[in-house]
Amino acid sequence: MVKRYTSLAYKAADDMIFGKSVYPVKAELGLEVGAGYVTAEVNYAPRPEAGVSKEKLVSEYRRLTTDIMARAVQIGFPAVSLETEHVEQMTNNPDWGGEIAHVQKTILEEYHEEYGIKCGLRHTPGDIRENRDLLALIGDKYDVLMESFEAVADAGADFLSIETMGGKEVLDYAILRNDIPGLVYSIGCLGSIDMTMIWEDIRKIADKKGRIAAGDTDCSQANTAMFIAGGLLDKNLAHTIAIIARAISAPRTLAGYEAGAQGPGKDCGYENTIVKAITGCPIAQEGKTSTCAHADVMGNLVMQCCDLWSNESVEYHGEFGGTSVQCWSESLNYDAAMLNVATETGNAKMLRDILVLSDKYRDPQGYVLAYDNAYKVAESIAKDGDDLYLRAKNAAIACCDILNDADSKKLVMSKFEINALNDAKAALDAMTDESETFMSESVEKYKAEVAVFRPDDNYKF
Amino acid sequence: MDIDPSKILVRYNVAKEKAQTPEEMAAELYPTAEPARTICAAIFDGEEDDVIEGLEKAIEGGADPVALIDDVLMVGMKITTDLYDQGVIFLPNVMMSADAMLEGIEYCKEQGGAAPKPKGKVVCHVAEGDVHDIGKSIVAALLRAAGYEVVDLGRDVPVDEVIAAVKKESPMMLTGTALMTTTMYAFKEVNDRLLESGIKIPFQCGGGAVNQDFVTQYELGVYGEEAADAPKMADSIVAGKGLAQLKEQFHKH
Numbered sequence: 001m002v003k004r005y006t007s008l009a010y011k012a013a014d015d016m017i018f019g020k021s022v023y024p025v026k027a028e029l030g031l032e033v034g035a036g037y038v039t040a041e042v043n044y045a046p047r048p049e050a051g052v053s054k055e056k057l058v059s060e061y062r063r064l065t066t067d068i069m070a071r072a073v074q075i076g077f078p079a080v081s082l083e084t085e086h087v088e089q090m091t092n093n094p095d096w097g098g099e100i101a102h103v104q105k106t107i108l109e110e111y112h113e114e115y116g117i118k119c120g121l122r123h124t125p126g127d128i129r130e131n132r133d134l135l136a137l138i139g140d141k142y143d144v145l146m147e148s149f150e151a152v153a154d155a156g157a158d159f160l161s162i163e164t165m166g167g168k169e170v171l172d173y174a175i176l177r178n179d180i181p182g183l184v185y186s187i188g189c190l191g192s193i194d195m196t197m198i199w200e201d202i203r204k205i206a207d208k209k210g211r212i213a214a215g216d217t218d219c220s221q222a223n224t225a226m227f228i229a230g231g232l233l234d235k236n237l238a239h240t241i242a243i244i245a246r247a248i249s250a251p252r253t254l255a256g257y258e259a260g261a262q263g264p265g266k267d268c269g270y271e272n273t274i275v276k277a278i279t280g281c282p283i284a285q286e287g288k289t290s291t292c293a294h295a296d297v298m299g300n301l302v303m304q305c306c307d308l309w310s311n312e313s314v315e316y317h318g319e320f321g322g323t324s325v326q327c328w329s330e331s332l333n334y335d336a337a338m339l340n341v342a343t344e345t346g347n348a349k350m351l352r353d354i355l356v357l358s359d360k361y362r363d364p365q366g367y368v369l370a371y372d373n374a375y376k377v378a379e380s381i382a383k384d385g386d387d388l389y390l391r392a393k394n395a396a397i398a399c400c401d402i403l404n405d406a407d408s409k410k411l412v413m414s415k416f417e418i419n420a421l422n423d424a425k426a427a428l429d430a431m432t433d434e435s436e437t438f439m440s441e442s443v444e445k446y447k448a449e450v451a452v453f454r455p456d457d458n459y460k461f
Numbered sequence: 462m463d464i465d466p467s468k469i470l471v472r473y474n475v476a477k478e479k480a481q482t483p484e485e486m487a488a489e490l491y492p493t494a495e496p497a498r499t500i501c502a503a504i505f506d507g508e509e510d511d512v513i514e515g516l517e518k519a520i521e522g523g524a525d526p527v528a529l530i531d532d533v534l535m536v537g538m539k540i541t542t543d544l545y546d547q548g549v550i551f552l553p554n555v556m557m558s559a560d561a562m563l564e565g566i567e568y569c570k571e572q573g574g575a576a577p578k579p580k581g582k583v584v585c586h587v588a589e590g591d592v593h594d595i596g597k598s599i600v601a602a603l604l605r606a607a608g609y610e611v612v613d614l615g616r617d618v619p620v621d622e623v624i625a626a627v628k629k630e631s632p633m634m635l636t637g638t639a640l641m642t643t644t645m646y647a648f649k650e651v652n653d654r655l656l657e658s659g660i661k662i663p664f665q666c667g668g669g670a671v672n673q674d675f676v677t678q679y680e681l682g683v684y685g686e687e688a689a690d691a692p693k694m695a696d697s698i699v700a701g702k703g704l705a706q707l708k709e710q711f712h713k714h
């Protein structure tokens with residue numbers, strides 16, 4: 001049985017700041033995360049043609065890693081962290097991922113030795129646990145995935161991460177139907193159950209190999225909702241529903257820490273500020289400097305409490321200013337330098353608040369994720385921390401309450417967003433307070449409605 | 462510290478919002494006769510049970526169950542999709558309306574013992590190696606909502622399977638979705654294999670990774686930027702447009 005969080009790591013929202021966490025973590029080559037400074041975390045994807053063979057792929061990562069390190073010392077940056085999100089071949093063939101981690105780590109070691117630059121390496125195996133149309137969370141594929149973690153940990157990856165898919169089969173159905181109980185069930189319950197299983201095992205591997213079980217993100221669900229919601233004029237999902245999904249994702253991501261993750265949390269977890277309030281563990285974030293990968297409506301705001309600052313992903317290729325990884329790593333590092341100057345000169349909170357106010361009223365999503373409101377969502381989760389269902393429902397209700405209490409002259413919502421919010425709140429109010437009732441009713445309901453939902457094969461209830 | 466945000470950002474969605482509510486706008490479009498009016502409203506609201514109840518009444522009153530599909534169910538659905546196209550209502554409403562309409566169609570088929578001829582058949586798929594299927598599901602739902610028969614091959618579909626399905630189903634068009642730069646190349650192969658077999662149907666491709674420049678590289682390809690372009694293109698094909706005209710219409714960049 002894992003121990004669930006029932007209290008917050010921070011006494012007040014105002015104590016939360018970028019570059020600092022309650023429980024920093026330390027990588028092998030001098031890099032500390034959350035220990036008082038922000039570091040760039042550079043992300044990249046190989047060119048499509050590099051995937052044809054192991055040799056080509058290894059060579060691609062060797063080149064791009066060297067490029068990033070070379071640029072970092074050319075511009076005089078004191079630290080840098082790299083994240084390798086596996087393409088499917090690297091996870092399905094654990095020795096591929098392992099060899100790439102080894103090659104990358106060797107380059108980092110050389111630069112560390114020669115220049116003293118502090119560096120870290122995160123590897124994120126892909127969640128390969130599915131067969132064409134069905135999730136296969138438990139079984140053979142799970143074993144291959146764990147082998148992949150072993151291989152990259154062995155080869156030197158400091159931080160182990162993954163973007164798990166538990167609950168996604170129900171979310172995909174629910175999110176296109178404004179089904180709020182379905183969001184609570186898929187993200188808060190199914191997702192957390194899977195997280196609890198997988199993160200206990202990742203932590204074991206990390207401990208065995210002397211690495212750090214870093215963290216997960218609800219990319220597969222909350223980011224799906226955020227992308228379907230899109231920009232201000234898109235008509236596929238109300239942004240008020242997208243932020244409810246996001247709020248529910250915080251207790252899901254939290255479940256990873258309860259099962260053994262220590263941070264830094266994954267960059268695309270926009271729920272991470274809520275999670276940091278509870279765990280005190282460092283987090284990575286992405287926003288204004290990940291426009292190479294996606295657009296969002298809170299690019300400055302998400303910097304507010306980051307410990308690593310990421311570009312999410314960029315394809316490796318040439319740009320006018322060097323290779324893409326050099327350009328984007330340079331931008332990230334300059335951002336980090338600015339944040340660190342604010343810290344050194346005692347202006348960190350001022351800069352944090354400027355970043356927040358740039359986007360707090362741009363969209364309901366940024367409003368709820370602003371650290372003061374995120375903290376309130378965190379409190380609602382910890383209140384019933386022992387009950388996966390109740391804490392997910394609490395997070396959703398807290399999110400609705402925050403939006404309903406918003407100063408309507410500042411956060412101006414469309415009628416459409418307000419109606420969706422009211423409907424969601426009514427649906428939440430109609431939900432039971434009994435976890436067991438909810439779980440047993442939901443399993444029957446979604447078995448009937450979602451053809452690809454196979455609870456018995458995928459979840460250790 | 463706080464701020465008056467009006468100087469730093471514009472909520473264009475709020476600024477552009479219509480004065481009328483979606484319900485009011487829909488009500489203006491419903492047919493006046495009953496029970497068609499009630500059924501259309503039930504479709505707009507996504508209430509399956511009310512749709513069936515309305516159909517029961519209509520059939521009791523002597524209406525032909527199969528004729529009800531085109532005369533009432535499709536009319537109600539069109540009101541919903543038109544309002545979506547105008548940006549008045551959002552996708553989940555369309556999905557729920559489509560669910561309600563499809564149940565209505567099933568009911569009418571059972572009652573009438575026959576099915577009307579659909580407007581046309583479309584095969585949908587996600588490229589081989591790619592699991593990102595929400596965009597495809599939206600495309601399929603909007604096509605069904607517009608009265609097309611959809612053969613949904615799902616995600617991560619091998620090229621062989623796409624070709625076999627096209628040969629078996631003889632659709633009027635094929636759609637492909639890809640969200641990864643690594644998977645979209647399968648579309649070129651699908652194109653070549655179709656041409657080899659002498660099949661020249663329009664192949665509409667979309668999804669995060671795909672762009673117009675890429676799609677222009679193969680003969681049958683027509684770029685689809687948003688899901689709503691799929692039923693629009695199907696309608697254009699029904700209206701007799703050929704590949705060149707379709708490209709003219711949908712290649713907006």
Ligand code: B12
Nearest residue numbers: 126220293313592593594596638641642667668669685688
């Ligand atoms: C949600 C998501 C996932 C979910 C998918 C859930 C699902 N059921 O689809 C999950 C978690 C499973 C996932 C997994 C992965 N993902 Co992913 N994912 C995303 C994300 C965040 C959003 C995609 C989305 O759903 N958008 C919303 C839908 C509605 O948009 P859409 O499909 O484009 O459809 C719209 C239009 O394009 C159009 N449309 C689509 N098809 C068609 C067809 C026609 C005919 C027409 C007319 C229109 C049309 O209609 C829709 C609405 O208008 C994107 C980020 C991004 N920037 O896009 C990454 C992204 C696509 N993923 C990415 C990656 C790398 C992965 C993984 C490999 C990660 C990993 N290491 O495990 C795996 C893939 C595994 C595999 N083998 O496929 C990368 C791809 C990079 C690349 N190489 O090109 C992206 C771009 C993220 C990034 N910036 O790095 N992902």
